[in-house]
Amino acid sequence: MKVLIACEESQAVTKEFRKLGHEAYSCDIEPCSGGHPEWHLKGDVLQHLYKEWDLIIAHPPCTYTSNAGARFLYPKGVLNVERLKKGIIGRDLFMLIWNSPCKKICVENPLPSSIYCFPKHSQVVQPYEYGHPVKKRTQLWLKGLPILEPTDIVDIRQNTKIAGNWFNKGGKDRQKNRSKTFPGIAKAMAEQWGGRSNGENN
Numbered sequence: 001m002k003v004l005i006a007c008e009e010s011q012a013v014t015k016e017f018r019k020l021g022h023e024a025y026s027c028d029i030e031p032c033s034g035g036h037p038e039w040h041l042k043g044d045v046l047q048h049l050y051k052e053w054d055l056i057i058a059h060p061p062c063t064y065t066s067n068a069g070a071r072f073l074y075p076k077g078v079l080n081v082e083r084l085k086k087g088i089i090g091r092d093l094f095m096l097i098w099n100s101p102c103k104k105i106c107v108e109n110p111l112p113s114s115i116y117c118f119p120k121h122s123q124v125v126q127p128y129e130y131g132h133p134v135k136k137r138t139q140l141w142l143k144g145l146p147i148l149e150p151t152d153i154v155d156i157r158q159n160t161k162i163a164g165n166w167f168n169k170g171g172k173d174r175q176k177n178r179s180k181t182f183p184g185i186a187k188a189m190a191e192q193w194g195g196r197s198n199g200e201n202n
């Protein structure tokens, strides 16, 4: 399969599809941190969206559209117009990906603010359903794909917040680290939506 992993700098999902023999590419405006620049399309995803892909998985930014950030829209009861504009741009990117001509699409995002009228999501996934003792509600919007099945349900009380756990690390890269796709979820996507490639466009 030819697979585009849009808005992915970590290459977490890309690498799992590659392991199974698929021609997968990450795409991000940032350089990749996953160690495979030869599989990375650095630049705006809109330049690559309309090529012939068998599957697109996208992780568009949610900073201005998520429900968690909605409280910043009305600081002291006054609408923050600049933030609203950024939210509309974020929704536009989400919808361009969602409405692209590819037959199989997954877009991943947290719960969006209702003000942006996103389409209804298909399912909710949690890292603790894929081997990581972490709670982080994530929604998937699916087209032409089955629901992602849990692979390894673990107890979140195992989360010890030890140093070296990339998700819990603080510092200036905290937000970036926390937005990287969990390896267990990435693996499940590749195994359940790609499977082992037979070398053809399957």
Ligand SMILES: C[S@@+](CC[C@H](N)C(=O)[O-])C[C@H]1O[C@@H](n2cnc3c(N)ncnc32)[C@H](O)[C@@H]1O
Residues within 6 Å of the ligand: 006, 007, 008, 009, 010, 011, 012, 027, 028, 029, 030, 043, 044, 045, 046, 059, 060, 061, 062, 093, 179, 180, 181
């Ligand atoms: C929420 S993060 C997702 C990170 C991803 N889960 C990963 O593991 O790398 C959103 C990503 O979208 C990228 N991005 C923002 N606008 C973009 C665009 N127009 N085209 C491609 N990537 C974009 C950001 O640089 C950021 O890495």
